[in-house]
Amino acid sequence: MRSTAAELEKVPSRRERVRAATIKEIKATAMGMLREHGADLRFADIAREMGMTAPALYRYFADRDQLLSALMVDGFAEMSTQLTAALEATEPDDLAGWIRAAAVSYRNFAKADPARFSLLFGLPNPGFGQHNQHTSGPAAGATMATLEQSLRAVIDKGQLAHPLIRYVGPQWATEAGTAQAADGARIPADAYQALLHFLAAVHGFACLETFDHLHWISDQARDELFEAQIELLQLTTGALPPPSDPDRP
Amino acid sequence: MRSTAAELEKVPSRRERVRAATIKEIKATAMGMLREHGADLRFADIAREMGMTAPALYRYFADRDQLLSALMVDGFAEMSTQLTAALEATEPDDLAGWIRAAAVSYRNFAKADPARFSLLFGLPNPGFGQHNQHTSGPAAGATMATLEQSLRAVIDKGQLAHPLIRYVGPQWATEAGTAQAADGARIPADAYQALLHFLAAVHGFACLETFDHLHWISDQARDELFEAQIELLQLTTGALPPPSDPDRP
DNA sequence: CGTCCTTCGTTACGAGGCTTCACGTTTGTG
């Protein structure tokens, strides 16, 4: 920090590289511990697994909370990456495909690594303090923004023309129209409503499943129910026409 | 325990009464601490607030986990009570009213006491061990059963005749038809699917809201969006007729 | 009324985790 020349150096020095690698290894080891032993993460364990002692970790993370925060930031970033990858593989005017891809990606992220999902979305973390709010909060917002921007791209194609319900209250209509000025674009209120509906349904399913509140349903049945959930979301957003139901008058 | 006569005594002795009161006070104080200081619950703090010392609490709860478990059991019981009360106030053949009452009650439970909701549904509690699974698990299941049985009563009135989607996979259909033999009744698979869809949407909304993932929406707008969510659930279960949408072909 | 026994609460204490500190050691640099 003393010389401005050092600040402008773009190529990281050897020290910086090995330091970055160590940080990465610490985080990887910590995530492994979280996966195995649950939420009670012991600094000494991480260090021992790396062939070090506990105090050495404080050269890299000032605090146990900061390590958890870093894991959360990485987790949200990875989630955004996976969502983005899944959504970019869909056709830009295929709202039904978008919904399926987003829902499946969201759920798979939770299923593939329940410990990480718990870390991200199970709020009462041990020692959850102010610090986490200020570092992981924006990261969580970025994940939300990923969904939002991607959905907006689809919506701009006019694919949300016939949602099943487009009721929105006056307060929400004004907020949705104005609040997102940061991105430079306005969002139709009903589109944003659709996003929130989608998010609530998929997030709720993922939470229930990950936190073991659906243990009375077999894995296969859960898969089928999730499929039905997806189809329902496609219907309610008007991405699919309603099914021809002979019972329906 | 030595005399069988004492076991059969129905009226609790004075000691038992004061002990029960103390347990109640401990739990109340602990919940207060949870509400104020978050998840890091210190035994010494609880004791001090009660004018006692920490080891005294071990006369009433063998473990910090057992205290948390007791709080969870009470929380789920209270949630069941509130849900039951809200649902009993609805007409028995009014599915739309049932959905509104259940959703509002569920969300209000979360909003009224976010700390308790976090305790119940934010899984990664500090020191979450095997014990919690075996004590609070059934309590959580009881809450689910409350919703299920109440919904079944409504469904038995034939109100779920025209759900928007009644797709269910073969695995789920057989499970839903057979698994609930414990209650002596079978449940139509599509009804159970509707329950799960309802649960995912409402639980997801409550989680997002409680865990502050919707901080970018004002309170009023959130209320409006939740209203829209309810209406959507009413539509997808066939409780309400689809709106007359001039844009719809 | 006096004695006993159970329960309750306290002080004292040990175990274990987080975090800091002082000190050597390694490593890159001029």
Place this chain on the structure above:
DNA sequence: CACAAACGTGAAGCCTCGTAACGAAGGACG
């Protein structure tokens, strides 16, 4: 080679959980 920065270690302090031993309160029963 000399120097400085970063790194890692052992020792130590602090805090919390949980246990143990002891004293006090209070109901049960002669």
